[in-house]
Amino acid sequence: MLATRSLLILFLGISAPWASATLPIQQWQAATGAQVYFVESHDLPILDVSVDFGAGSGTDTPATSGRAALVLRLLSLGADGLSEDQIARAIADVGAELGAYFDQDRAGIVLRTLSSARERRQALDVLARIVQHPEFPAGVMEREQQRIIAGLKEADTRPDAIADRALMQMLYGDHPYGLRGSGEIATVGALRREDLVALHHSRYVASGATVSIMGAVTREEAAAIAESLTNQLPKSAAVGAVPPVSQPLAQIRRIAHPATQSHILLAYPGLRRDDPDYFPLLLGNHILGGGGFTSRLMEEIRQKRGLAYSVSSHFMPLREQGPFEIGLQTRKEQSEEALALTRKVLKDFVANGPTERELAAARQNIIGSFPLRIDSNRKIIGYLAMIGFYKLPLTYLEDYLKRVESVTVAQIKDAFQRRIKPEGMVAVVVGAPEKE
Numbered sequence: 001m002l003a004t005r006s007l008l009i010l011f012l013g014i015s016a017p018w019a020s021a022t023l024p025i026q027q028w029q030a031a032t033g034a035q036v037y038f039v040e041s042h043d044l045p046i047l048d049v050s051v052d053f054g055a056g057s058g059t060d061t062p063a064t065s066g067r068a069a070l071v072l073r074l075l076s077l078g079a080d081g082l083s084e085d086q087i088a089r090a091i092a093d094v095g096a097e098l099g100a101y102f103d104q105d106r107a108g109i110v111l112r113t114l115s116s117a118r119e120r121r122q123a124l125d126v127l128a129r130i131v132q133h134p135e136f137p138a139g140v141m142e143r144e145q146q147r148i149i150a151g152l153k154e155a156d157t158r159p160d161a162i163a164d165r166a167l168m169q170m171l172y173g174d175h176p177y178g179l180r181g182s183g184e185i186a187t188v189g190a191l192r193r194e195d196l197v198a199l200h201h202s203r204y205v206a207s208g209a210t211v212s213i214m215g216a217v218t219r220e221e222a223a224a225i226a227e228s229l230t231n232q233l234p235k236s237a238a239v240g241a242v243p244p245v246s247q248p249l250a251q252i253r254r255i256a257h258p259a260t261q262s263h264i265l266l267a268y269p270g271l272r273r274d275d276p277d278y279f280p281l282l283l284g285n286h287i288l289g290g291g292g293f294t295s296r297l298m299e300e301i302r303q304k305r306g307l308a309y310s311v312s313s314h315f316m317p318l319r320e321q322g323p324f325e326i327g328l329q330t331r332k333e334q335s336e337e338a339l340a341l342t343r344k345v346l347k348d349f350v351a352n353g354p355t356e357r358e359l360a361a362a363r364q365n366i367i368g369s370f371p372l373r374i375d376s377n378r379k380i381i382g383y384l385a386m387i388g389f390y391k392l393p394l395t396y397l398e399d400y401l402k403r404v405e406s407v408t409v410a411q412i413k414d415a416f417q418r419r420i421k422p423e424g425m426v427a428v429v430v431g432a433p434e435k436e
Helices: 001-010 069-073 086-095 117-132 138-155 159-172 185-190 193-203 219-230 276-291 296-301 332-353 356-374 377-389 395-406 409-419
Strands: 026-028 035-040 046-053 097-102 107-114 210-215 252-254 261-269 311-315 323-331 426-429
Touching: 026 097, 026 185, 026 219, 035 107, 035 219, 046 117, 046 219, 046 377, 069 097, 069 107, 069 138, 069 193, 086 377, 097 117, 107 117, 107 377, 117 219, 138 185, 138 193, 159 252, 159 261, 159 323, 159 426, 185 252, 210 219, 210 377, 276 296, 276 311, 276 323, 276 332, 276 356, 276 395, 276 409, 296 332, 296 426, 323 332, 323 409, 332 409, 356 377, 356 409, 377 395
Parallel strands: 035 210, 252 426
Antiparallel strands: 026 035, 046 107, 046 210, 097 107, 261 323, 261 426, 311 323
């Protein structure tokens, strides 16, 4: 109990010293073939570890939709002779925490533990077992399938979930990014244990692993940790690159729903994680719809006309072009007006770009809030995993503010005009007004 209480206290609001300094990232390839990213820090008796694989929902097919998410879900529910209860008790006994990360590209397992010898050893032993030797017990698998299916049935009644699902299908068509990460009712129910074993064997491989380590261990200890987490994984190379994204067919889909408000989403293929236009599009989006109450969309749609309580835009960078998306909610009777105005604001922004004043404010906001992004070990381990998985420069965080500072109005205008086509957007309105 003492270890648990100590770790919980440490979790609460303790900042890392890197918010205003260069992050000293060390990188190497383990003997297993895994890529290792390490930041040594003895300020807190904590160790954070993340193990990432190219096993996101983009590895699914229409027939196996939901398989990748189910594999990740089951890793910690039975492994190497340990039941799910034994795994949970072993982690809780040393005050550790297990978590996971999942999107179209990535499946990651995250561990936080005290760095003292006993606690660290026990927590890492559990992590090594679940990463390398999951058992996918039949009874547990069937139970989790039923839970997922129940969740999908509930989601299919919600206007936000309906809108998001329809938007991704319209945006990506047959591309794997268009599949729902949690799967479909029919496909999840049809999955068999051998399907999960096959994905684990082909995607959870040593040469495809990114091991990120942050905390109170030495370089030698970090190297040993990385080896122990990957030395019993399959040695075959991870296969299958993500196919390129095609331009979608511009269309608007209106879906009836009894909700009192309409949910409106618009999208277009956006950014790759290593995209050369990343920073001009980042700042441009902050001005357009990502900057909260200071954004153009918020000013025109909420402040001036009261058509929505909130409206925003964002990019989701992936290995291939992740979505550029705009979203809002409004009363049914004014949904068409809100949609038309949203399109107009976007079209004007793409055509004319931002003002120097808007850029200066966006730059100041992003630079001013940046220290909060790396003010804890938990946040830094997330950046380490991202840098490693997408093979970004080790100086990514150090260079971030310099890149933000150097963006010009002309670069933003040029990037948006080349990359975002307002007339090519796909749009969905869930809760469209009933036609007379």
